[in-house]
Amino acid sequence: MKKESVFKDKDKLSTNYNPKNLPHRDEEIRSIASLLAPALKGNKPSNLFVYGKTGTGKSAVIKRVTERLRQKSEENGTEVKIVYLNCKLRKVADTEYRLIAELARKLGKDVPSTGLPTDEVYERFFDALDSDKRILVLILDEIDSLVEKTGDEFLYNLTRVNEELKRSKLSLVGISNDLSFTRDIDPRVKSSLSEEELLFSPYDASQLKDILQSRADEAFHEGAILQGVVQKCSALAAQEHGDARRAIDLLRVSGELAERSDSEEVRPEHVDKAENEIDRNKVLEVVESQPRQSQAVLWSIINLCEERDEMVQTGEVHSLYEQVCNTSGLDPLTQRRVSDLISELDMLGIIQAKVTSHGRYGRTRMIKPAVSTNVKNQLKNILKEKYYFG
DNA sequence: AGTCCACAGGAAGGGCAGGCGA
DNA sequence: TCGCCTGCCCTTCCTGTGGACT
Numbered sequence: 001m002k003k004e005s006v007f008k009d010k011d012k013l014s015t016n017y018n019p020k021n022l023p024h025r026d027e028e029i030r031s032i033a034s035l036l037a038p039a040l041k042g043n044k045p046s047n048l049f050v051y052g053k054t055g056t057g058k059s060a061v062i063k064r065v066t067e068r069l070r071q072k073s074e075e076n077g078t079e080v081k082i083v084y085l086n087c088k089l090r091k092v093a094d095t096e097y098r099l100i101a102e103l104a105r106k107l108g109k110d111v112p113s114t115g116l117p118t119d120e121v122y123e124r125f126f127d128a129l130d131s132d133k134r135i136l137v138l139i140l141d142e143i144d145s146l147v148e149k150t151g152d153e154f155l156y157n158l159t160r161v162n163e164e165l166k167r168s169k170l171s172l173v174g175i176s177n178d179l180s181f182t183r184d185i186d187p188r189v190k191s192s193l194s195e196e197e198l199l200f201s202p203y204d205a206s207q208l209k210d211i212l213q214s215r216a217d218e219a220f221h222e223g224a225i226l227q228g229v230v231q232k233c234s235a236l237a238a239q240e241h242g243d244a245r246r247a248i249d250l251l252r253v254s255g256e257l258a259e260r261s262d263s264e265e266v267r268p269e270h271v272d273k274a275e276n277e278i279d280r281n282k283v284l285e286v287v288e289s290q291p292r293q294s295q296a297v298l299w300s301i302i303n304l305c306e307e308r309d310e311m312v313q314t315g316e317v318h319s320l321y322e323q324v325c326n327t328s329g330l331d332p333l334t335q336r337r338v339s340d341l342i343s344e345l346d347m348l349g350i351i352q353a354k355v356t357s358h359g360r361y362g363r364t365r366m367i368k369p370a371v372s373t374n375v376k377n378q379l380k381n382i383l384k385e386k387y388y389f390g
Numbered sequence: 391a392g393t394c395c396a397c398a399g400g401a402a403g404g405g406c407a408g409g410c411g412a
Numbered sequence: 413t414c415g416c417c418t419g420c421c422c423t424t425c426c427t428g429t430g431g432a433c434t
Contacts, residue, residue, distance in 0.1 A: 359432025
């Protein structure tokens with residue numbers, strides 16, 4: 001407690017912090033601003049579709065521009081309402097019903113979390129929207145994950161809204177991490193959603209360094225970071241498609257590790273440790289949030305693979321899983337369902353599962369854990385302690 | 391060329407919890 | 413209280429399939 005922290009203001013490195021400076025995104029800020037500007041004159045801005053990989057500043061730029069838009073509209077008294085929704089937020093906006101219900105709520109209409117027919121929810125949303133003359137700028141972040149889960153019907157409805165509204169206008173801003181996302185949606189939806197498109201290209205290492213340096217200046221005490229730390233963080237993040245969020249996380253965790261080890265400054269070796277720790281935490285967190293059935297499946301996969309020292313197939317996993325269920329008092333699910341759980345674990349990046357054909361010996365998924373031995377052992381301990389005995 | 395394995399994965403529908411209006 | 417609606421998780425049933433083997 002006596003020691004002075006390396007941090008001056010750690011919040012500046014948190015994911016929620018929206019920085020004043022957005023280096024290397026001036027052009028994007030300008031074009032989005034000019035696209036949304038008509039709202040200030042009471043005209044509907046074109047729908048906008050923004051895409052780019054994670055940590056390329058999409059959400060930060062949009063938030064920044066819309067915040068300015070809000071200020072301006074307050075100044076000159078135009079009715080512009082801005083609603084930001086992250087479609088990945090569990091239990092909030094991850095289904096069509098929840099999304100529209102949440103929108104209606106944000107506009108001041110009360111909607112129960114379940115129980116209404118969907119068209120009723122749409123109606124309430126339209127009512128709320130049309131109750132005043134205004135422009136609504138609706139920002140849907142991570143829109144790809146919602147479309148993947150529930151289909152593109154809600155987008156179709158939202159892009160048609162303006163035909164039904166008498167007084168208000170709705171403008172859509174979609175943000176997607178998935179570059180190929182528009183390929184699979186209804187062409188009519190596609191054309192109206194992407195009246196305008198903007199691609200955020202990844203940062204390169206030197207741009208990342210600028211970004212990181214400006215954050216580091218805000219977050220750390222002077223001289224608390226040794227030379228090379230910022231470079232190292234940005235170089236590591238640049239390897240991973242130029243993800244600024246990753247770079248900032250690395251820096252934050254490095255700082256925390258330095259602090260924990262009673263060091264007065266952050267050194268490059270702290271960055272190495274930070275990299276490991278971040279990977280590990282991510283996996284452990286995801287696994288702990290999985291339902292028990294999924295955990296049992298994962299437990300079976302890890303054990304089978306270890307025993308065999310090779311990849312295993314769906315059928316084998318399922319039979320061990322059934323045993324695991326019996327010993328731990330779980331109701332075993334059918335192979336069909338387990339097959340889906342395996343796909344989910346694969347999508348989460350915890351395991352690797354590839355469909356392979358063995359000719360005469362059938363066609364199945366070949367499965368193995370996709371985490372380092374270190375993380376795998378920790379996973380084993382957690383799962384073993386929590387539920388199962390092997 | 392045909393067979394056949396061991397599933398993949400789509401479709402349909404059951405059952406549950408939560409909610410509405412009459 | 414009843415009939416009906418939703419999302420969600422799951423089962424049942426089914427057709428499709430890549431490629432080693434015959």
